[in-house]
Amino acid sequence: MQLKLFDDDSQLVLPEDLIEYHPAFLSREDSDRLLEQLLNTVPWQQSKMMMYEKEVLTPRLSAWFGSEPIRSGDQRPVLPWPPALLELKAKVEAHTGIVFDGVLLNYYRDNNDSVAWHSDKDTVPGLKTEVASVSLGEERNFDFRSKDDHRRRYSIRLQHGSLLLMKGDLQRYWEHRIAKATKPMKARINLTFRKVGGTTAPPYIP
Numbered sequence: 170m171q172l173k174l175f176d177d178d179s180q181l182v183l184p185e186d187l188i189e190y191h192p193a194f195l196s197r198e199d200s201d202r203l204l205e206q207l208l209n210t211v212p213w214q215q216s217k218m219m220m221y222e223k224e225v226l227t228p229r230l231s232a233w234f235g236s237e238p239i240r241s242g243d244q245r246p247v248l249p250w251p252p253a254l255l256e257l258k259a260k261v262e263a264h265t266g267i268v269f270d271g272v273l274l275n276y277y278r279d280n281n282d283s284v285a286w287h288s289d290k291d292t293v294p295g296l297k298t299e300v301a302s303v304s305l306g307e308e309r310n311f312d313f314r315s316k317d318d319h320r321r322r323y324s325i326r327l328q329h330g331s332l333l334l335m336k337g338d339l340q341r342y343w344e345h346r347i348a349k350a351t352k353p354m355k356a357r358i359n360l361t362f363r364k365v366g367g368t369t370a371p372p373y374i375p
């Protein structure tokens with residue numbers, strides 16, 4: 170089985186050892202409930218980042234749940250897992266067969282919120298970087314581009330209740346982003362389950 174990603178006029182087939190997409194991972198009902206609950210209960214914060222030697226606010230809100238910081242020096246508080254996120258973690262782990270120890274939540278309030286081109290962690294050859302990404306709310310385009318050739322660029326729409334699994338050398342050779350959009354959009358929450366403990370991979374995480 171292979172996953173097809175499209176852009177305007179071309180088509181790419183990324184092999185399943187790099188990416189898997191499950192559009193209906195959560196039921197509509199569970200997705201609606203979880204979205205509402207997370208919007209209302211998570212202590213959302215807007216982080217700062219350096220851009221052209223100036224400190225600016227990231228164009229989205231976020232929160233980190235785990236047992237240690239997402240990376241050393243990260244300013245976000247390490248929040249304890251609420252029952253709803255432990256339940257989702259168990260479901261993601263059962264589905265993927267991978268054990269995660271933290272989850273980063275991103276809250277895109279509207280079409281003006283975004284995340285710039287990045288990769289989550291450089292894959293060390295022979296050491297897998299696996300990130301499981303659950304999407305809730307407004308559908309947004311998740312763009313990929315090859316680090317070697319930025320013209321090789323593809324997009325996938327992440328649906329309400331979907332699961333995207335990024336694995337193998339994907340982070341090593343590809344970058345991803347959520348671009349701002351021109352049309353008005355409602356809230357979207359993305360949850361990326363990660364492994365932060367016991368890895369020697371360079372810790373670049375936005």
Ligand SMILES: O=C(O)CCC(=O)C(=O)O
Binds near residue numbers: 275302327359
């Ligand atoms: O919102 C998304 O789907 C992606 C978020 C992301 O790339 C990240 O948190 O590293």
Ligand SMILES: [Fe+2]
Binds near residue numbers: 345
């Ligand atoms: Fe990312």
